[in-house]
Every structure is written in structure tokens, then in C-alpha cells.
Amino acid sequence: xxxxxxxxxxxxxxxxxxxxxxxxxxxxxxxxxxxxxxxxxxxxxxxxxxxxxxxxxxxxxxxxxxxxxxxxxxxxxxxxxxxxxxxxxxxxxxxxxxx
Amino acid sequence: xxxxxxxxxxxxxxxxxxxxxxxxxxxxxxxxxxxxxxxxxxxxxxxxxxxxxxxxxxxxxxxxxxxxxxxxxxxxxxxxxxxxxxxxxxxxxxxxxxxxxxxxxxxxxxxxxxxxxxxxxxxxxxxxxxxxxxxxxxxxxxxxxxxxxxxxxxxxxxxxxxxxxxxxxxxxxxxxxxxxxxxxxxxxxxxxxxxxxxxxxxxxxxxxxxxxxxxxxxxxxxxxxxxxxxxxx
Numbered sequence: 001x002x003x004x005x006x007x008x009x010x011x012x013x014x015x016x017x018x019x020x021x022x023x024x025x026x027x028x029x030x031x032x033x034x035x036x037x038x039x040x041x042x043x044x045x046x047x048x049x050x051x052x053x054x055x056x057x058x059x060x061x062x063x064x065x066x067x068x069x070x071x072x073x074x075x076x077x078x079x080x081x082x083x084x085x086x087x088x089x090x091x092x093x094x095x096x097x098x099x
Numbered sequence: 100x101x102x103x104x105x106x107x108x109x110x111x112x113x114x115x116x117x118x119x120x121x122x123x124x125x126x127x128x129x130x131x132x133x134x135x136x137x138x139x140x141x142x143x144x145x146x147x148x149x150x151x152x153x154x155x156x157x158x159x160x161x162x163x164x165x166x167x168x169x170x171x172x173x174x175x176x177x178x179x180x181x182x183x184x185x186x187x188x189x190x191x192x193x194x195x196x197x198x199x200x201x202x203x204x205x206x207x208x209x210x211x212x213x214x215x216x217x218x219x220x221x222x223x224x225x226x227x228x229x230x231x232x233x234x235x236x237x238x239x240x241x242x243x244x245x246x247x248x249x250x251x252x253x254x255x256x257x258x259x260x261x262x263x264x265x266x267x268x269x270x271x272x273x274x275x276x277x278x279x280x281x282x283x284x285x286x287x288x289x290x291x292x293x294x295x296x297x298x299x300x301x302x303x304x305x306x307x308x309x310x311x312x313x314x315x316x317x318x319x320x321x322x323x324x325x326x327x328x329x330x331x332x
Contacts, residue, residue, distance in 0.1 A: 045262045052214045056165075064162045068210070 004061050006090050007031070010083055013053035017046070031084035037075045044073060047080055054090070065093045102143070103127045103314070104168050104219075108151055108208060109178030111137050113277035117303040118175060118310065119144060130164060130171075133178070151178045152199035154207055161211035171215040173223040173314050176205045176249075181229075183283055186240040194241050201245035202252070209256055209267070217263040221316045224260070224267040226253045230331045232271065234294060238287075246271075250325050257323030266322035270309045273329035275301045296330025 011029045018026050027033060027041050034040045036047045051067040058065055067090070071077045079089035105122050109115035110131030119129050119139060128143045137146040145167055150156040179201045182193050205226055216222040228250050231243040250269060257267040273295055274280055274288050292298050305328050312318060 045259065048213075048259075049217070049263065052217070056169075056214045059162060059165055064158065066158065 004058070004063065004094070006087050006094075007083075009054060009057050009061075010086060010090075013050055013057060014083075016053060017050055029083075031082070031087065033083045035080055035082055035086065036078055037081045040081065047072075051080065054086075058090070063094060063097065065090075065097060067093075100126075103172040104130070104170055104215075105173045105175065105314075106130045106132075106164070106171050106208075106212065107175040107177055108132050108149075108204070110139065110146070111135060114272075114275065114303055114306060115177040118177060118307065121307050128168070130167065132160060151204035151208070152196065154203065157204065157207040157211060161208075165215070169215060170218045171212055172219040172221065173225065174208055174212045174216060175225045175310060176208050177227055178204055179227055181239070181242045181280070183238050183242070183287075185238060189241050197241050197245050198248070201242075202248045205249050206252060209252070209260075213260065213263065213265065216260075216265045219264075221314075221319060222263070222265040223314050223318075224253075224256065224265060225310050225313050226250075226267070226269040228253075228269045228271040228325060228327075230271050230273045230291075230295075230327050230329065233327060233331055234291070236291070253325065254323045261322060264319075266313070266319065268313045268322060268324045268326070270306060270313075271325060271327040271331070272306050273301045273327070273331060275303060275306065277303075292329075294331070299329075301328050 014027050014029060035042050042050060055065065055067050069079055072080060080086050105127050107115055107118050107129060110119045111133035116139065119131050122129050123141050123143055130145050131137060132147040132149040134150055135148060139146065147160050147163060149160040180197055182197055209224055226249050228246040229243065231239045232246050232250060236243060253267050253269040260267055274291055280288065292300060309326055313321065
């Protein structure tokens, strides 16, 4: 569970998702990319699919975490609104797990 | 047909055990769980000790399950508890236990299994309800209420999981001779059977038949359905 590259894990999951998306719907691999919300690129079920992929990758690394959050569908407070906020959220969860 | 990976909760006895034995006899790989150990020994059976009413126990279970399989073709949420008592005399502790196991257990398993289910070509969830819901049976208020919740959850999950290729349905057995109804007086069972269109006690095979139907590859277009046995609607 040590030394997991969270951002790369997110990018890997997005790369898989991009395979199933049209050329003009590709998700940019940048911390600035809006994932969910008014200017987000994912609908709610696409977000669920992405989070499950990330969760599974983290579990394969030995991290027993759940990316469920009561703020998930909030437009302004969702930890999943951008790639950057998602990365920070996962880092927080991993911090809690190790403390 | 290649072996399916089937997770069945509550496999230590009764219907859950019958389900596990049935799918093992068909050559499937079965993962089962219960609060204690299992007497079932089979090369294609893997048992886990889980408190299905405890969210942390269920989360740890799925973490452990992933070490055995990355794919699930079916999740059968069979684990459940019943309680017969007058509504006015039912303690809050009983209410919590019934909802923890029947509702939260089903919710947790559906949620935690999604990652493994979505890798299957014909992913299925089968939940358990009861004829006590449509019959609104006196003396089973909390049990029936918990299964009403399971029915609603089944219908909403069917919609939310459809984009992942996962169907979600429920079966509502009429009385079957299992441990779940051993405390119910005979005359109550007889009165209940008398309200069925087909007036006889159900057999485990009747339940297996419905679950076999839900699990068939040809049932890809069947989701969000509640099927009661005995001609009850």
C-alpha cells in the first residue's frame, strides 16, 4: 500500500474509460479536468464506473478503501468534481487508513 | 457452459445451502458466507465468515473475496432474518437487527459486488423478498417493512446498474420448510398457504427454478422484477 502513485492510478482508470468514449468526448489527463458537476465530463453513472475502477486498482494494491461519500452528487462540494480534488480526496482516505 | 462465479449469502443452512449445492452440482464456482463455519465441502466452494448486518464485516469480506476472484457472474442476497411479533411489542433492538441484516446487508453486498459484477457478460443480482409484503401480514410488520425496502432497492438498483450490464431482480417465496419459519405456528402457516392461489407449501426447487431463470444468459432483458411464488401478486 506504500508509494502508490494516486494520480497515475486515476489516469490509468480514465485511459480505460477513454477507450469506450468517442474521439470528441475524450477525458483530458490533467488535474484541472472537471469530472463531475455543471462543467463535468461524466454523468453520474460514468462517475460511478470510474470510481469503481479506481477503487479496484487501489484494492489490488492492498488499500481497503471505499470511494463512497455523501457529498458525491453535490455540484459544489463533491470530492469528485475534478481530477485534482479526487486525488486529494483519495490521499486523505489513505492518510486516515494509515493513521 | 463455462463455470459461473456465484456469490450466495447465508449458505450455512436452509435455502442458502440448497442454492450453493445446486450451483455446485451444475459445475459453477460458489462463494458462500455465513456468521459461522460451513459444513459444505466441495472443491468449487469457498466459504467466508461474515456478519452480513455489519458494514465493516461486509466490506472486509469483499476485500478478501477479491483475492479469490476478480469477477462475479451472480450475487444472490439470500441471507436474511425474520421475526414474528405484534408491532406494538417489537423492541427497537429487533427492528435494528432485521433492518441491518435484510436491508443494509443487501445494500452493502449490491454496492461492493458491482466492481466484480460489471466484468461479467451476464451479471445478475437476485434479492430476496417475501409474500408478507403483498399480503401485508399481521405480526410481520418489521420483517415485511424490511423486505419492502429490499423491493424498492431492487427496482432502483436495476435502473442504476443497467448501464453496467447488471440486472437486479427479486424473488418472494411463499412459505418453505426452512429454519426461517420454524418458529411460526403450524396454523399460521396453514392460514397463509390458504391465501395463495396455489395452496401448497413451496419447495426449495421452486425457488431454484426462479433464480435459474434470472441467471440465464437469455434473461439479459429481465430486470427490476419482483416474482412471488404460489400465485400471490
